[in-house]
Amino acid sequence: MFQVSKPPSHAAARYGAITTSSAHGRGMSNLATVDKPATSRITARVRIAILAMVHEGLHRRDAAAKAGLAEHSLYQALRRPLVRALYNSELDVLRTSARARTFHRLEQLRDQDRSPTAAVKACQVLEAINDEADARPRGVQTIPGFVIVINGPSAHMPRPPTIEATPVLDDAVEHQRELVPVKR
Numbered sequence: 001m002f003q004v005s006k007p008p009s010h011a012a013a014r015y016g017a018i019t020t021s022s023a024h025g026r027g028m029s030n031l032a033t034v035d036k037p038a039t040s041r042i043t044a045r046v047r048i049a050i051l052a053m054v055h056e057g058l059h060r061r062d063a064a065a066k067a068g069l070a071e072h073s074l075y076q077a078l079r080r081p082l083v084r085a086l087y088n089s090e091l092d093v094l095r096t097s098a099r100a101r102t103f104h105r106l107e108q109l110r111d112q113d114r115s116p117t118a119a120v121k122a123c124q125v126l127e128a129i130n131d132e133a134d135a136r137p138r139g140v141q142t143i144p145g146f147v148i149v150i151n152g153p154s155a156h157m158p159r160p161p162t163i164e165a166t167p168v169l170d171d172a173v174e175h176q177r178e179l180v181p182v183k184r
Contacts, residue, residue, distance in 0.1 A: 041082075042077075042082055042083055042086055043077075045067040045068055045069050046067070046069070046074065046077045046083060047086070048063075048066065048067040049063040049064050049066065049067035049069055049074050050083065050086055050087050050090060051090065052066050052067065053087070054087065054090040054091055054093075054094055055090070055094060060074055060078075103126070103129070106122045106125055106126050106129075107122075109121075109122035110122040110123050110126065
């Protein structure tokens, strides 16, 4: 029933499609059962450009040229969520790997004697890093934004005094009421 008439194409091999023989003897790949669209993956060129931008510090134009892409193609690729996720993931890797070097460099600045201002600033930054690391829970991803917590009155806070007020009519309003006749 099925016979392989030619090797499957790259896409057919990737998605496990089989090659069937048609009435005309030409092999046709059966890709109708594939759920994943081909546009949802990141091409090798885009991946190379992203890695060059992040790890080599290249500008988008230079990274695109290195990967053999047009600058606008890389710009369009960066608009896709999957490519942005790769970019942000690689930035996180870079940030994590540079953290130890940054800490050692701050220690060098702190221990040097040529610039006391730089030494003091390095001490302040090192202390801020330590305080931030202590405050941040381990294994919890932080997301930028604001969290507004509204709590009701608590036992340790006294309730604010209630101010009773009665409306006072202005003399001008009273005078105006006297001048305007009321129709009944």
